[in-house]
Amino acid sequence: xxxxxxxxxxxxxxxxxxxxxxxxxxxxxxxxxxxxxxxxxxxxxxxxxxxxxxxxxxxxxxxxxxxxxxxxxxxxxxxxxxxxxxxxxxxxxxxxxxxxxxxxxxxxxxxxxxxxxxxxxxxxxxxxxxxxxxxxxxxxxxxxxxxxxxxxxxxxxxxxxxxxxxxxxxxxxxxxxxxxxxxxxxxxxxxxxxxxxxxxxxxxxxxxxxxxxxxxxxxxxxxxxxxxxxxxxxxxxxxxxxxxxxxxxxxxxxxxxxxxxxxxxxxxxxxxxxxx
Numbered sequence: 001x002x003x004x005x006x007x008x009x010x011x012x013x014x015x016x017x018x019x020x021x022x023x024x025x026x027x028x029x030x031x032x033x034x035x036x037x038x039x040x041x042x043x044x045x046x047x048x049x050x051x052x053x054x055x056x057x058x059x060x061x062x063x064x065x066x067x068x069x070x071x072x073x074x075x076x077x078x079x080x081x082x083x084x085x086x087x088x089x090x091x092x093x094x095x096x097x098x099x100x101x102x103x104x105x106x107x108x109x110x111x112x113x114x115x116x117x118x119x120x121x122x123x124x125x126x127x128x129x130x131x132x133x134x135x136x137x138x139x140x141x142x143x144x145x146x147x148x149x150x151x152x153x154x155x156x157x158x159x160x161x162x163x164x165x166x167x168x169x170x171x172x173x174x175x176x177x178x179x180x181x182x183x184x185x186x187x188x189x190x191x192x193x194x195x196x197x198x199x200x201x202x203x204x205x206x207x208x209x210x211x212x213x214x215x216x217x218x219x220x221x222x223x224x225x226x227x228x229x230x231x232x233x234x235x236x237x238x239x240x241x242x243x244x245x246x247x248x249x250x251x252x253x254x255x256x257x258x259x260x261x262x263x264x265x266x267x268x269x270x271x272x273x274x275x276x
Contacts, residue, residue, distance in 0.1 A: 003050070003221050011217050014084055015045040019245045020274045021080035021093055027265045029097035032105065035255035037077030039181050039214070039240040040148070046220040047177065048081040052146060054114050056086050063141040066132045068117045070125025070149040071179065072106040073257070079103050087114045123156030125149060126176055130166045133174035133233075144228070147176045152184035154195045160205065166233040167206030174233040175224070179214065183242045185256045202235035214238030246271050 003011070018041045026032035037044075048054075053065040069078050076096060083090045088102075095101035102110060106120035117128050129147035136143040153159060166174055178198055182189045189195065202209035208230045212223045220238070227234040242256070243249025246268040260268055 003218055008217050011045055011049060014049060015041045015217075016245070016272055016274075018045060018077055018080040018084065020269065020272050021083070021090075022076045023246065023260055023265060023268045023272075025076050025079070025093050025096040025103075026259045027262075028094045030259050031257075032076055032097055032259055033073045033257045034076065034260065035183070035242040035249055035252070035257075036071065036074040036150070036179065036181075037080075038246065038249060039242045039244045040074055040179050040238075041077055041244065042215045042217055043177055043179075043220050043236075043238045043240070044077055044081055044148075045084075046217050047146060047224060048085060050221055051224045053144070054085065054087075059087075059111065059114055062139065063143055065143055066116045066129070066136075066145045067114075068125045068129040068132070068145070068147040069107050069119050070129070070147050070176075071122065071153050072119030072125070074148075074179075075103075075105070075107045078107060082114060085114075122150075122153045123158035125153075126159050126162040126166075129176070130162045130169075130171060130174060130233075133166070133171040134169055136173055137169075137171070142173075144173045144175065145171075147174070148179060149176050150179040150184075151182060151189045151195050151198065152192075154178065154198060154201075155193045160201075163202060163205040163207065163233075163235075170231060171233045172231050175227040175236065176233070177236045177238055179240055180237050181240045181242045181251075183251070183253045183256065185253065187253050198235070198237050202237075207233050207235050209235040209237065211237045211239065214240035215244060 058064045133145040199209045249255040
């Protein structure tokens with residue numbers, strides 16, 4: 001079913017709040033990775049609010065969906081959406097990366113928060129997600145497993161080992177969303193190590209694959225809906241802009257892992273319509 005105009009507007013507001021939370025969390029911690037999750041906020045919002053069967057009532061249900069944040073350093077946005085779904089208190093977000101906090105700089109498996117897997121080492125997320133998807137099939141559950149990855153993450157050989165296995169076992173209950181922003185910590189992805197056409201690569205490995213504007217909420221919803229009606233795993237290549245929503249962060253590799261100072265935070269909040 002196509003999202004209504006009203007629902008798209010509601011999701012846009014949620015994604016904006018996610019971006020506000022990201023810059024606020026990273027600023028409060030004085031460290032972290034704001035750029036990546038800002039770019040991912042739109043597709044993560046559509047996934048979490050419209051498709052991912054995860055809520056406070058079904059945490060212990062073996063048939064609920066699973067999620068793996070393959071690019072674990074982008075967890076500020078992940079935590080913001082867990083708060084949006086009522087899985088953690090919103091006020092806990094400002095403990096991000098602080099001593100004793102549950103909200104570490106990379107996700108740590110915490111079942112009571114709905115965090116299904118610890119990530120950080122790039123390349124491992126898709127392997128874990130493929131294992132979960134195969135396990136769900138063997139256990140006879142309807143769980144769908146969603147995983148995020150990135151263009152930089154796709155430079156890891158383990159990604160393609162997992163892609164081979166997922167196609168071999170015909171894991172139709174597995175979807176990876178690749179954040180394709182052409183940015184990684186050392187600069188432009190195409191200059192560092194060009195992964196080229198990821199849609200064509202996943203198709204060559206036997207996956208269903210499609211390209212989508214990673215900021216078009218309606219198109220993202222349609223792409224995610226299609227993953228439920230396939231016989232093979234699906235890769236959604238989401239073309240995004242790092243730092244989306246804050247002008248000085250957009251398409252700039254230096255914002256991969258730098259916290260905004262007080263002045264930069266004020267500018268960011270003003271641009272996001274949340275000044276003060």
